[in-house]
Amino acid sequence: MNSTLPRVRVIASPQSWVEGEALRQLEAAARLPGMRSAVGLPDLHPGKGAPVGAAFTSQGVFYPFLVGNDIGCGMGLWALDLPARKAKPERWAARLDLEGPWEGDAEAMLADAGVRPCGFEASLGTVGGGNHFAEVQRVEAVHDASTFQTLKLETDRLLLLVHSGSRGLGEHILRAHVDRHGAGSLAEESAEARTYLARHDQAVGWARANRAAIAERVMRGVSAAGRRVLDVCHNSVTPKEWEGGRGWLHRKGAAPSDQGPVVIPGSRGALSYLVLPLGDGEDHAHSLAHGAGRKWTRTHARERLRERFTPDALLRTTFKSHVVCEDRDLLFEEAPPAYKAIDRVVGDLVDAGLVRVVATLAPLLTYKTRSRRE
DNA sequence: ATGTTC
Secondary structure (H helix, E strand, C coil), X not given: CCCCCCEEEECCCCCCCCCHHHHHHHHHHHCCXXXXXXXXXXXXXXXXXXXXXXXXXXXXXXXXXXXXXCCCCEEEEEEEEEEHHHCCHHHHHHHCCCCCCCCCCHHHHHHXXXXXXXXXXXXXXXXXXXXCEEEEEEEEEECCHHHHHHCCCCCCEEEEEEEECCHHHHHHHHHHHHHHHXXXXXXXXXXXXXXXHHHHHHHHHHXXXXXXXXXXXXXXXXXXXXXXXXXXXXXXXEEEEECCEXXXXXXXXXXXXXXXXXXXXXXXXXXXXXXXXXXXXXXXXXXXXXXXXXXXXXXXXXXXXXHHCCCHHHHEXXXXXXXXXXXXXXXXXXXXXXXXXXXXXHHHHHHCCCEEEEEEEEEEEEEEECCCCC
């Protein structure tokens, strides 16, 4: 049996503010039966039950609730054929519309990702709420020219970063699971585990296809063609082998460090970092920060920022980029001051020897939603 | 996070 205590590690410098509640959640998760390690990344913050910005390994069992409802959520990066000098962010902000069903062939896109029809086809190509977005970016600076070149990127071409997940599908899968089995563990060889994992894998494929459909929509809207540079999932549970054993790797808002370069976005008013993972080590559960991490709760952000900013002021950023967000509450909840400083988060990963910065990317247009909500 | 609320 697993008689050793699970290892808990938090990768964050003292300058990276981590809330006490997030640490308590991390330690509570580490004490679950079968847990082997718990790693908090520098974007660690409290979540609903389990912390966000964390990765966990377990043996013999795994925990669907640690993955959460947005199974398959992640980041995709596309290189556009559009030169930076042809950027028209103001015009795009006025016209781009990603609401309603995608005009493309949803079933074909899903089939390409190995996903069977599941009743959520009408949501494919939609960004969703919360921290999801599609953002057109320009290359701000290149720090590792060799890797930049290996990825066939060019400094004067625009990029598109898409952060979205499995929309209603992942929610449906988690809910169906919790309704029947509660928030407990699943034994890895059980029928219940197999059922959950099959559905989980469908949601991971669905989310990947969703990011591709969103990218198609944006590219059509800005009259560009593009190529997918990378696509990584930061909410998942997968089998993992390590020296002397095997088990399960849960990622909850944690980017993979074992699948090549990833983008770690800041807030919409900050740089995003294209980074190359250096260690693929067990000591950080093969994972990296997935973003800047929330500093203020949504409620706190709304209350505090409504006093300081008019909605119109939040439609532009310090980068002079444009924001499409017609949902008033969401506009405040996702405002840049609600997030930690991305340079410190990435700096912590660099200092821990986990990544090298390849390039920084600056926002031109961040699309959240055109749907109005009171 | 969520056809966006039990």
